[in-house]
Amino acid sequence: MTRTTIKALLLGASVLAYAGAASAEDVTLTIESWRNDDLAIWKDKLIPAFEAKNPGIKVVFAPSAPTEYNAALNAKLESGSAGDLITCRPFDASLELYKKGYLADITKNPGMENFSDVAKSAWTTDDGSAAFCVPMASVIHGFIYNKDAFDKLGITPPKTEAEFFAALEKIKADGTYIPMAMGTKDLWEAATMGYQNIGPNYWKGEEGRNALLKGEQKLTDEQWVKPYEVLAKWKDYLGDGFEAQTYPDSQNLFTLGRAAIYPAGSWEIGGFNTQAQFKMGAFAPPVAKDGDDCYISDHTDIGVGMNAKTAHKAEAEKLLTWISSPEFADMYANSLPGFFSLNKTAVKMQDPLAQEFVSWREKCKSTIRSTYQILSRGTPNLENETWVESANVINGTDTPAVAAEKLQKGLDSWYKPAK
Template structure:
């Protein structure tokens, strides 16, 4: 039976107050979340670490099934029965909760200074004046490769686009491996692991993303068409029948050792570690030419906020300050390799593949997916349309210019940049 998600604020035995501001009463906090796969990590690692340092506060992690979370949470918030701490999805879903008065403004909570504006962007109001969730983790895009295949073929991880396509050509010519495992049937991979993976090197990360939001750039500009043109060149290297290949198909092709490269999100690391019987490495999206500044999609994935109606805001804020601390970041990021701390304090990763991904932050500039903030609120939805256009371009059913023009036309039909 699924754990019942319920607000659990218990006012227990009174304790003596002190000049240091101890809690007048014991407090119990409940965390709402969709990450039911994280239950053991919270119960065995995170909560014990917090409770050891804060003996007056008891914390319960009470997740819902991911597909039920949004509806269940909204119903409980409306009924006044939601937990004290709310795990936040990125961008509009959580912004809507804040705008409805369900999430508290956390701008002044100690520890929020540990995060950059980019790190907080998924949980900050459009005007930048309020942040309503503590950033917990991001996922980073790049390419995971089969080290044994690269060694066998004498290939080194490519740094430029020319080197990237030369490596793909060499793998294809050898014939032992499919050069790259990605299909277009499920659409979203073509955009998420394709367009949004390589695109930031073209539109210069935050510079281009923010210019698009302001209306200073268009999706028909060369820096936005360019990633489509590069994706179109992937087609010969994706293997026979890639148009009918699903996301799980691609995962299996790579972990079974049949493909040499996998366009990836770092969330794959834990699963690949258990499934692949070969050594893996990773490289960031290749730059267009040597010496160019590199950019990575370091995309905000999960945060945690406070129910504005919690009866124990002081205890909740104490917990949120701990989530903003280096201690939490180190425990969480190593318990879930591939979900990286958004804190400005670097976290040393125990998993070598995860450490490779996170090391790119030291040499590349971070950005988030271009479609996620503000630009996918209308119809047609720019994020979903980018899935379709990316797949079409790779399949060869649409040119890069056609895809870009249709995306811009759709955006223009409902979006008017703020002046």
């Protein structure tokens, strides 16, 4: 072997050794999540975009099944084996993780200024002093309708309560379609797509919700009973046997073209786009009367925080800052139409139905579901009780006034507003 050959081999070995050392310095961050339906979006779009700008940091997205996530995550956190970033459910489940010291305080992390207080409310301490997750997306409530049916019957999307019932009456009189696809068997549907959908227009969104938290308003007040009075009138337009109708039944009735209107959460958009063979439109929850301010349930759905015990704090903070950016907001929201960015920088949606939903933010005030923050910590749980009473009111087994009294009595039994 010549000296030149030996030199070349030694040089090659040193280059390989250097390359090995460089790659050994790469930090790998793992993201825990319950959303396994967006695995491809993270792998193919989001992670490559971040890694391209941050050489030396690799990211692995490691979801669990949604029903197993809470238990699996808690076990990993207790044993010290959880990932560096933790996908956060809204409100109490994540607040509990923060209180136990599992989620880091990220209040001052660069990018957090890109979110409003309403956006951050699901991942902030009760006193508002610390934030522990970056808000990623919300879902918006409204109504999706069969555009072909509306065109055929000469119906314009309603803006007021009176116009809404006039449209339902016209659809019912024609007889071709069930006016509205919603059942009460699964209970949550009646509350989430019913009460929490139309209610904010009556209790004035955050104004009413915060007054309820402070004990300045009660569920027996007119503005909280009125949505139930409106819901009670839905009964005549839900079709035969709606009391035994499940959530998947409602979805099928609408996508098969048998119902004209679907009280909706924006999470339906992706599925409906693939299943419905007709043109769809959407309208915001109708206001009580012309000229009223409008409010929408723009409900905080998913965030991401940092494992307080991560060995890669600086790198995890970099990833959180990128997730807080308008670039991430655009990529995420357009990859998952119906899950809307909570970033202050408005995202132009490519999907027309999603764009219709998100456009309501420009003209209406956003709020979150009234039962989610603080008010469902005790027993009876106000969220679950609202499911039951919303179904009872629509079924006609409880009057709006009785339903409101039951809910307030249950809340009074354990909730003492901070004065």
